[in-house]
Amino acid sequence: xxxxxxxxxxxxxxxxxxxxxxxxxxxxxxxxxxxxxxxxxxxxxxxxxxxxxxxxxxxxxxxxxxxxxxxxxxxxxxxxxxxxxxxxxxxxxxxxxxxxxxxxxxxxxxxxxxxxxxxxxxxxxxxxxxxxxxxxxxxxxxxxxxxxxxxxxxxxxxxxxxxxxxxxxxxxxxxxxxxxxxxxxxxxxxxxxxxxxxxxxxxxxxxxxxxxxxxxxxxxxxxxxxxxxxxxxxxxxxxxxxxxxxxxxxxxxxxxxxxxx
Numbered sequence: 001x002x003x004x005x006x007x008x009x010x011x012x013x014x015x016x017x018x019x020x021x022x023x024x025x026x027x028x029x030x031x032x033x034x035x036x037x038x039x040x041x042x043x044x045x046x047x048x049x050x051x052x053x054x055x056x057x058x059x060x061x062x063x064x065x066x067x068x069x070x071x072x073x074x075x076x077x078x079x080x081x082x083x084x085x086x087x088x089x090x091x092x093x094x095x096x097x098x099x100x101x102x103x104x105x106x107x108x109x110x111x112x113x114x115x116x117x118x119x120x121x122x123x124x125x126x127x128x129x130x131x132x133x134x135x136x137x138x139x140x141x142x143x144x145x146x147x148x149x150x151x152x153x154x155x156x157x158x159x160x161x162x163x164x165x166x167x168x169x170x171x172x173x174x175x176x177x178x179x180x181x182x183x184x185x186x187x188x189x190x191x192x193x194x195x196x197x198x199x200x201x202x203x204x205x206x207x208x209x210x211x212x213x214x215x216x217x218x219x220x221x222x223x224x225x226x227x228x229x230x231x232x233x234x235x236x237x238x239x240x241x242x243x244x245x246x247x248x249x250x251x252x253x254x255x256x257x258x259x260x261x
Contacts, residue, residue: 061217078204
């Protein structure tokens with residue numbers, strides 16, 4: 001009898017100890033809960049990784065820079081007479097078609113009708129001429145200090161520069177407006193790479209009105225696009241490009257996000 005009572009007390013004591021243990025502080029469990037609460041922060045870092053890190057020191061005037069990040073953005077913001085497809089093949093851009101003369105000295109471009117900049121202003125044949133003269137002709141009001149590195153690398157010189165034999169250094173002789181949609185580039189000698197050269201972002205067509213601002217291409221200027229994207233945010237954290245609603249055809253893809261390195 002006494003032995004049974006002793007066993008009962010032992011069982012009661014063990015049960016009490018078990019209950020006390022269950023009700024005690026759950027330090028390990030709380031730590032696990034705290035760690036699980038940090039999971040949403042991992043999602044935030046994924047969002048940052050989905051953006052492209054680029055240099056903060058950019059200039060969105062592609063004719064005046066060789067900075068790789070500036071040119072990367074410019075390919076999205078601007079368009080030239082011709083452009084490249086994903087396979088590296090020259091395709092129509094602002095020009096819907098072109099013809100090359102038999103002697104390969106005249107490239108005759110037909111512009112798309114009703115092409116507009118992102119502010120709604122028309123991309124006129126005069127705007128195209130002003131861009132070419134800006135790069136090529138020191139007498140152009142937009143030529144400025146003549147700092148056009150890609151032009152000099154590919155086309156060698158500006159208007160009027162001659163070699164020791166008094167021959168023009170540049171392959172380009174000049175440009176000519178034929179009518180409201182027709183534009184000719186005259187060459188001094190055949191340049192088989194001309195169309196490929198013109199796909200460079202440095203030779204995109206920019207708004208002549210916007211280019212009158214000496215600070216064009218910086219955050220202190222208004223960037224007017226001729227290409228597939230426009231700038232919708234430019235802050236101390238980064239930049240966002242969104243599809244240009246004025247572009248001549250639907251833009252595939254959504255926003256492009258960039259953060260500063």
